[in-house]
Amino acid sequence: MQPYVHQANASANWHFNWDFSESCQFTKYKLNQFYDWHCDSWEQPYHAPDNPNTHGKIRKLSVTCSLSSPEDYKGGELEFQFRNQDDPTLTRTCTEILPRGSIVVFPSFVWHRVKPVTEGTRYSLVIWNLGYPFR
Numbered sequence: 001m002q003p004y005v006h007q008a009n010a011s012a013n014w015h016f017n018w019d020f021s022e023s024c025q026f027t028k029y030k031l032n033q034f035y036d037w038h039c040d041s042w043e044q045p046y047h048a049p050d051n052p053n054t055h056g057k058i059r060k061l062s063v064t065c066s067l068s069s070p071e072d073y074k075g076g077e078l079e080f081q082f083r084n085q086d087d088p089t090l091t092r093t094c095t096e097i098l099p100r101g102s103i104v105v106f107p108s109f110v111w112h113r114v115k116p117v118t119e120g121t122r123y124s125l126v127i128w129n130l131g132y133p134f135r
Helices: 002-011
Strands: 025-029 035-038 058-066 073-075 078-081 091-093 103-107 111-114 117-120 122-131
Touching: 002 058, 002 103, 002 122
Parallel strands: none
Antiparallel strands: 025 122, 035 111, 058 103, 058 122, 073 117, 078 091, 078 111
16 A cells, blocks of 8 residues: 555655554444544644654554445445635545545545445545654
C-alpha cells in the first residue's frame, strides 16, 4: 500500500512528509452500521515516548481500501465534507472507492463518514500514515 500512498501524495501535490504507517484497521459494516462524521487527525501529536514510530507525530494521510464488490452491499457510501468551503454542508460521495481493491488516499484532516449499510455487508481496510506536525 505504501507505494500507492507515496504516489497519491506526489500526484496531488500535497508532498506531506510522513514516515510511518499504523497497523491496518479491518472494518466490517453490517446492516444499519455506519461511521459518522469525523476526521482522522488532531492537532496534538501522539505522546508515546517509548515508541519512536509514533511519538511526536500526527496522522497526515488516510487510506481506505475496498474489500467488497459494489454488488455485495447497498448504502455504505464514503462521503467527504470540506468544511473550509463557502458552504461547509456540501458533501462529495467518493465513487472511486466502489470497485473491490480500490484505494483512496486523502489528508487525514478532511472530514468524512460512511453512511449506513442498507443491505449486505461492506468490508474495508483503513490505514493511517504518520509524520511530524505540519510547519
